Amino acid sequence: MTGYAVVLASEELERVQAVSMIASVASMSDIPVEVFVTMNALNPFEKKAVENMDFEGGRVAKAMMEAEDVSVPLFTEQLEQAREIGPLKVYACELAMDLMGTELDDYVDVFDDTLGVSGFLNRAKDKQIIFV
């Protein structure tokens, strides 16, 4: 096993945060991680969603956003910080973007590139796959 390939297919903030935490800490610990953001999971990465903190989520997401005494680093900040230090690649799904008519410019600056299924499978070949 030489790292993790994570498929993030949910826009639920709790899942997005959990993926960014695991991916960020793993890569900062020198474990290669590829994150493939697909389907509705692209929504929370849109610039306007992040600007307005407009996320889907449940009890933990609510507690996270309302917390006053502590600040939980948002997934975008975690990924940005981790990408500077460790072997972390984050890709946006071409298919979902085509369907929604979005471009990389519509998203916060955490993506290395867009990617299709074959590209993801190639990068995942030697890795443990985590589907969220």
Next chain:
Amino acid sequence: MADIEADVTVDARGSACPGPLMDLIGKIKSVDSGTVVELLTGDEGSKNDVPEWVEEAGHELLDTVDEGEYYSIYVKKS
């Protein structure tokens, strides 16, 4: 036990998991071997999780001191 002298301090108070750990990892990566890094955190989860990372990464956990409002975790880079 005598007080540990830290070479650098990472103040992650007010930041929740995994902020303190990520700040610590970033600092550890940037300093020389043998440097003692002090991490300040009020996060209970981090207090328990940071030592796990330190051990796995092969650094040395010197001590965790309860300062009341927060913890001081001393780590020596291998």
